[in-house]
Amino acid sequence: SQPILGELTASHVSPDSVQLEWSVPEGTFDSFTVQYRDGQGQAQVLPVDGGSRTVTVPGLSPSRRYKFNLYGVWGRKRVGPVSTDAVTGEWGLWAPSMLPADAGVGVGQDFAPAEPEEEPPSQPILGELTASHVSPDSVQLEWSVPEGTFDSFTVQYRDGQGQAQVLPVDGGSRTVTVPGLSPSRRYKFNLYGVWGRKRVGPVSTDAVTAPQEEEPPSQPILGELTASHVSPDSVQLEWSVPEGTFDSFTVQYRDAQGQPESLPVDGGSRTVTVP
Numbered sequence: 001s002q003p004i005l006g007e008l009t010a011s012h013v014s015p016d017s018v019q020l021e022w023s024v025p026e027g028t029f030d031s032f033t034v035q036y037r038d039g040q041g042q043a044q045v046l047p048v049d050g051g052s053r054t055v056t057v058p059g060l061s062p063s064r065r066y067k068f069n070l071y072g073v074w075g076r077k078r079v080g081p082v083s084t085d086a087v088t089g090e091w092g093l094w095a096p097s098m099l100p101a102d103a104g105v106g107v108g109q110d111f112a113p114a115e116p117e118e119e120p121p122s123q124p125i126l127g128e129l130t131a132s133h134v135s136p137d138s139v140q141l142e143w144s145v146p147e148g149t150f151d152s153f154t155v156q157y158r159d160g161q162g163q164a165q166v167l168p169v170d171g172g173s174r175t176v177t178v179p180g181l182s183p184s185r186r187y188k189f190n191l192y193g194v195w196g197r198k199r200v201g202p203v204s205t206d207a208v209t210a211p212q213e214e215e216p217p218s219q220p221i222l223g224e225l226t227a228s229h230v231s232p233d234s235v236q237l238e239w240s241v242p243e244g245t246f247d248s249f250t251v252q253y254r255d256a257q258g259q260p261e262s263l264p265v266d267g268g269s270r271t272v273t274v275p
Contacts, residue, residue, distance in 0.1 A: 003027025005072045005079050010086035011054070015062035016196050017151045018086045019170065021054045022070055029072040029079070036068045054170050056152040059197045063090045124148025126193045126200050131207035132175070136183035139207045142175045143191055150193040150200070157189045183212040220244025228271070238271045 006023030013019075020034065032055075034046040039061035048055045050073075060066060066088065069081035127144030134140075141155065153169040153176075160182035169176045171194075181187060187209070190202035223240030230236070237251065249265040251272060265272045 001027065002077070002079065003029050003072060003074055005029075005070070005082050008068065008070045008082040008084045010068070010084055012056075013086055013089055014151075015089040016060050017056050017058045018060060018066065018068070018088065019054060019056045020068055020070070020084070022082065023053065024072070027074075029074050031073045033071045033073065033078075034068055035071070035081070036066055039064065049168060052168065055168070056171050056194075058151045058194055060088050062088050064088050122148065123198070123200065124150050124193060124195055126150075126191070126203050129189065129191045129203040129205045131189070131205055133177075134207055134210050136210045136212050137181050138177050138179045139181060139187065139189070139209065140175060140177045141189055141191070141205070143203065144174065145193070148195075150195050152194045154192045154194065155189055156192070156202070157187055160185065181209050183209050185209050218244060220246050222246075229273075234273050234275045236271060236273045240270065 003024060004026040006025050008020060008022045011019050011021040022032075029050045031050045032048040032052070034048060034055060034057060036044055036046075036057065038044050038059065046055060046057060057066075057068065064087065065085060067083060067085050069083050071078050071080040073079075124145055125147040127146050129141060129143045132140050132142045143153075150171045152171045153173070155167040155169060155176060155178060157165055157167075157178065159165050159180065167176060167178060178187075178189065185208065186206060188204060188206050190204050192199050192201040194200075220241060221243040223242050225237060225239045228236050228238045239249075246267045248267045249269070249272075251263040251265060251274060253261055253263075253274065255261050263272065263274060
């Protein structure tokens with residue numbers, strides 16, 4: 001049935017970006033698109049993969065109201081929109097000194113340049129990228145941001161068919177798992193940080209996926225036990241093994257004196273005579 005698109009909210013706002021979050025209460029979408037108008041009034045469309053529930057919209061202007069529309073793409077159908085408004089933050093400015101350029105500051109005067117409210121942030125720094133966990137079909141990547149914050153990240157790599165793939169990651173994350181890989185194969189991953197309209201990086205790492213693990217054999221099944229032939233002093237037993245193989249068998253019983261007896265049988269047998 002058609003998937004359902006939940007509420008859209010602005011979860012984090014900065015002077016030049018807005019982080020949006022949404023839910024999908026039922027079903028799955030192939031992808032999403034976010035539509036909005038930029039500072040120049042131009043319509044913008046931001047594509048988002050179907051597994052994401054958050055995206056950072058970069059390159060916005062400070063102290064400005066934006067309306068965001070989110071659509072879910074399901075086959076050839078577009079579901080939505082769900083909408084939300086958000087006002088971007090305000091950059092702190094250097095307050096100008098009221099002192100004339102040629103005035104001296106004498107004893108007893110308390111003129112001083114005003115302290116800055118907030119400096120515009122310097123470009124963030126992207127740390128080392130490492131492959132922290134490897135399986136036959138996925139690689140977990142980790143990285144650091146020694147200084148500053150990024151709006152979002154993108155991981156770029158080539159899949160098993162040699163096709164270029166781009167994996168978007170929100171700006172608060174420091175790890176991501178890259179799925180859908182092939183076993184025993186070397187991959188190169190490039191990580192970029194997105195800061196406003198600027199792309200920082202890449203930092204890179206190589207990783208070889210693990211070999212395909214063989215499935216452990218399932219536990220064998222023991223079938224029915226029957227007494228197929230009975231004489232005055234012996235009983236012949238038969239049994240089946242519907243699935244799998246056993247290493248050996250043991251038949252346990254009590255003899256005429258009531259003493260417990262144990263009769264070992266090799267794993268290939270399906271019959272034994274108890275004398």
